[in-house]
Amino acid sequence: KQEVTQIPAALSVPEGENLVLNCSFTDSAIYNLQWFRQDPGKGLTSLLLIQSSQREQTSGRLNASLDKSSGRSTLYIAASQPGDSATYLCAGTGSNYQLIWGAGTKLIIKP
């Protein structure tokens, strides 16, 4: 059964720092890996999707990597801003097309 784990559960850093959020999964047979952002009490915004054949995707200050062999994905945020404060979730698409979710990393960027 696919399990997705995110560490750390919470992270607080000063504005301007570069940071890395981690996601690990137990079953390498995933189709893709998505990173989402969730603001308190709000919906899920898709940030990046990495196909199983890809190693990374970039969007602006965000870069996501995928290493299927080690069961890991990272989300790199460059030059963090207070507006980046949110919970970041990773989710893997399994063989039956459903998303299996991590618990998220709550990120606080201090001005």
Add this chain to the structure above:
Amino acid sequence: EPEVTQTPSHQVTQMGQEVILRCVPISNHLYFYWYRQILGQKVEFLVSFYNNEISEKSEIFDDQFSVERPDGSNFTLKIRSTKLEDSAMYFCASNLGTATDTQYFGPGTRLTVL
């Protein structure tokens, strides 16, 4: 830009009542999904729907849950007899239909069962 919409944004109901949560997926999408997130917990898959039938469902999706696409645009989740533990945020999602496609999510419906 096309988006998934959900109504209502917040639904309050009494235990034992039936509720219907509504979603309008992106118009050219073929696969539809319901997920839920109990406060403070992980997002959980409930059900996927394709070609007017359920493709997959989780253990959570028991006989009190049902889904329907009553017309060409709406996708609904019905909970027949709500329980306190059904209180959660319910998210609808859709995609073009392959496992490699991004799933696009609606803003969610917060269900509160009293």
